[in-house]
Amino acid sequence: MRWNQRITIKDLPLYIGQTVTLPGWIQFSRKSSQVRFLGFRDGSGLIQALLIKGETPEEVFGLWSELRQEASVSITGEVAACEQGPLGVEIKVSHIDILGTGGDFPLGRKEHGPDFLHNLRHLWLRSKKQVALFQIRDQVIQAIHEFLWSQSFVKMDSPILTGTVGEDPKGLFKLDYFDLGPAYLAQTGQLYLEASIFAHGRVFCFGPTFRAEKSKTRRHLAEFWMLEAEMAFFDAQDNIDLQEDLIHFILNRVLERCLAPLEVLERDLAPLKRSLEPFVRLDYKEAVKLLAQIGPLLVDGDDLGATHETALGEHFGKPVFVMDYPKAVKAFYMKEHPEEPTRVKCADLIAPEGHGEIIGGSQREEDIDKILARLAEAGLAPETYDWYLDLRRYGSVVHSGFGIGLERLVGWMAGMHHIRECIPFPRMMERLTP
Numbered sequence: 001m002r003w004n005q006r007i008t009i010k011d012l013p014l015y016i017g018q019t020v021t022l023p024g025w026i027q028f029s030r031k032s033s034q035v036r037f038l039g040f041r042d043g044s045g046l047i048q049a050l051l052i053k054g055e056t057p058e059e060v061f062g063l064w065s066e067l068r069q070e071a072s073v074s075i076t077g078e079v080a081a082c083e084q085g086p087l088g089v090e091i092k093v094s095h096i097d098i099l100g101t102g103g104d105f106p107l108g109r110k111e112h113g114p115d116f117l118h119n120l121r122h123l124w125l126r127s128k129k130q131v132a133l134f135q136i137r138d139q140v141i142q143a144i145h146e147f148l149w150s151q152s153f154v155k156m157d158s159p160i161l162t163g164t165v166g167e168d169p170k171g172l173f174k175l176d177y178f179d180l181g182p183a184y185l186a187q188t189g190q191l192y193l194e195a196s197i198f199a200h201g202r203v204f205c206f207g208p209t210f211r212a213e214k215s216k217t218r219r220h221l222a223e224f225w226m227l228e229a230e231m232a233f234f235d236a237q238d239n240i241d242l243q244e245d246l247i248h249f250i251l252n253r254v255l256e257r258c259l260a261p262l263e264v265l266e267r268d269l270a271p272l273k274r275s276l277e278p279f280v281r282l283d284y285k286e287a288v289k290l291l292a293q294i295g296p297l298l299v300d301g302d303d304l305g306a307t308h309e310t311a312l313g314e315h316f317g318k319p320v321f322v323m324d325y326p327k328a329v330k331a332f333y334m335k336e337h338p339e340e341p342t343r344v345k346c347a348d349l350i351a352p353e354g355h356g357e358i359i360g361g362s363q364r365e366e367d368i369d370k371i372l373a374r375l376a377e378a379g380l381a382p383e384t385y386d387w388y389l390d391l392r393r394y395g396s397v398v399h400s401g402f403g404i405g406l407e408r409l410v411g412w413m414a415g416m417h418h419i420r421e422c423i424p425f426p427r428m429m430e431r432l433t434p
Contacts, residue, residue: 147250282321
């Protein structure tokens with residue numbers, strides 16, 4: 001049988017009344033006087049397997065006591081209808097081959113603290129809630145790619161090793177690069193995507209991003225995955241319209257395909273459904289005035305902090321675009337506001353329920369002299385960016401872009417408290433293993 005013809009748990013509703021053989025793992029076991037129950041998974045789903053006294057061969061029935069949590073087995077049995085099962089079926093076992101013993105699995109059914117669980121992250125990933133969470137993450141990633149490809153975007157891969165500073169010079173991981181001096185782990189692929197729009201018009205990249213921020217908040221990781229997009233001939237308004245359409249597409253996909261995983265995670269669906277409504281669009285100055293009323297106070301000219309983002313999210317109960325921040329708190333490449341030179345044409349999308357900023361984007365500055373001035377203000381050497389400045393010398397156009405932190409986006413949609421659970425193996429200030 002070819003690999004793509006094998007029967008898996010998700011296929012079993014098509015095989016009611018037939019005998020099948022499935023390889024997989026024991027998730028849990030329990031018993032009554034006449035029946036032994038196995039929670040059995042194979043990666044495609046979880047099903048209940050039954051060993052029934054008097055029906056199951058005696059030697060197979062007796063194997064139940066040898067089956068530990070996480071033992072790998074191959075089971076053979078008849079597929080039977082079952083109203084209580086998640087797929088509407090169960091298996092009445094007639095044969096078991098033990099492939100690998102489970103031993104004393106260190107993650108039992110009792111509660112464990114986060115440090116203990118992250119020390120055993122390689123095993124914790126097998127748990128029911130973690131499986132559900134990464135099913136949601138997978139659907140989010142699929143939806144991102146499907147939407148962008150449907151809108152004529154071209155995927156371009158940006159380098160992980162770079163010689164230029166993309167965001168904050170203080171947040172760089174630095175290393176020696178042969179005889180050429182210092183190199184950095186990329187904070188963003190944006191500058192390279194900007195080069196690509198002159199060839200393809202609309203482009204995106206998706207990959208790991210690194211920030212050496214000494215932060216221990218629930219919203220920060222040292223390594224995370226980011227979707228970045230750049231579009232030629234898009235102004236700031238086009239940019240946020242596209243972002244809203246993308247988030248609505250992802251939300252609809254998650255609500256359509258991930259109801260079972262969301263139920264496992266006990267996610268309240270009401271806030272997600274409310275977020276299918278048009279997003280709030282709030283000028284930075286309006287945000288300052290509103291926060292003066294609802295708290296906490298935001299000093300005009302300062303960047304929004306986590307408490308400000310939480311307050312705005314709670315006030316509106318759905319995503320909020322905060323637009324046109326002060327130039328001093330934003331990156332050098334953002335477009336100067338034509339009517340207020342102290343501000344830039346940018347927007348951050350803030351998710352509700354305390355999840356904070358999930359998108360940062362802006363119209364990009366196309367005036368080379370203004371970019372040079374901003375580089376000088378930031379203390380960055382213009383010669384390091386000479387290749388980037390070439391983009392303004394040869395055919396510069398109005399263009400915009402944005403970045404989405406995948407773990408923050410997944411954390412919001414899945415209702416997770418800390419984004420460290422939203423990446424398979426988190427890297428934080430205090431954690432480099434497993």
